[in-house]
Amino acid sequence: MNYEVCIKRSIEYIEQNLNNKIELKDIADRVFLSKYHFHRVFHNVVGEPVAEYIRKRRLMEAANELLNTEEKIVDIALKYQFSSQEVFTKAFKKLYGVPPREFRRNRSNVVSMSGKSRIPSQLSMVA
Known part of the structure; x- marks a missing residue:
């Protein structure tokens, strides 16, 4: 197979x-x-395990929305299947090192850091 x-x-x-x-x-x-x-x-x-892959992909999409929209953080959290804003914030901070609000507030620093960004690159997909 x-x-x-x-x-x-x-x-x-x-x-x-x-x-x-x-x-x-x-x-x-x-x-x-x-x-x-x-x-x-x-x-x-x-x-990595399936659940971890899914969690990271959801957080990556949420980070993109934080940078490119003004949607409420709680709405983004719920959109990506986090049970609450608190659960989302904890997972987000674990991956990116800062809570979502600070990430959004400092969006210019995130974008300008380019190579030093804490935003992980897209997980490589199997060809």
């Missing part, structure tokens, strides 16, 4: 559903693997 194709399809599904609840079983069913086997294969190919 070509696991790279399975992972590519699963990542496409994840990308299309970042705003929706994503269950491991739903992703595994789409690529015809058990959820346990899919989780192992995904981790081996991508280098």
Whole structure:
């Protein structure tokens, strides 16, 4: 079985559903693997667990919205399936080193830092 194709399809599904609840079983069913086997294969190919990948992608999209919109932080948090603004802030600060409000307030510093930015590059997708 070509696991790279399975992972590519699963990542496409994840990308299309970042705003929706994503269950491991739903992703595994789409690529015809058990959820346990899919989780192992995904981790081996991508280098991190499925849930961590999804969390990082949601935070990356949220960071983009913080920089490019004036949408309320709580609305962005809920849009990307965080249960509350507090949970979102904790996860955001863990990834970016600053809370979302400060990240937005200092957007010019984030953009001007370019190579030194705390914004991680897009996670590489399997070709």
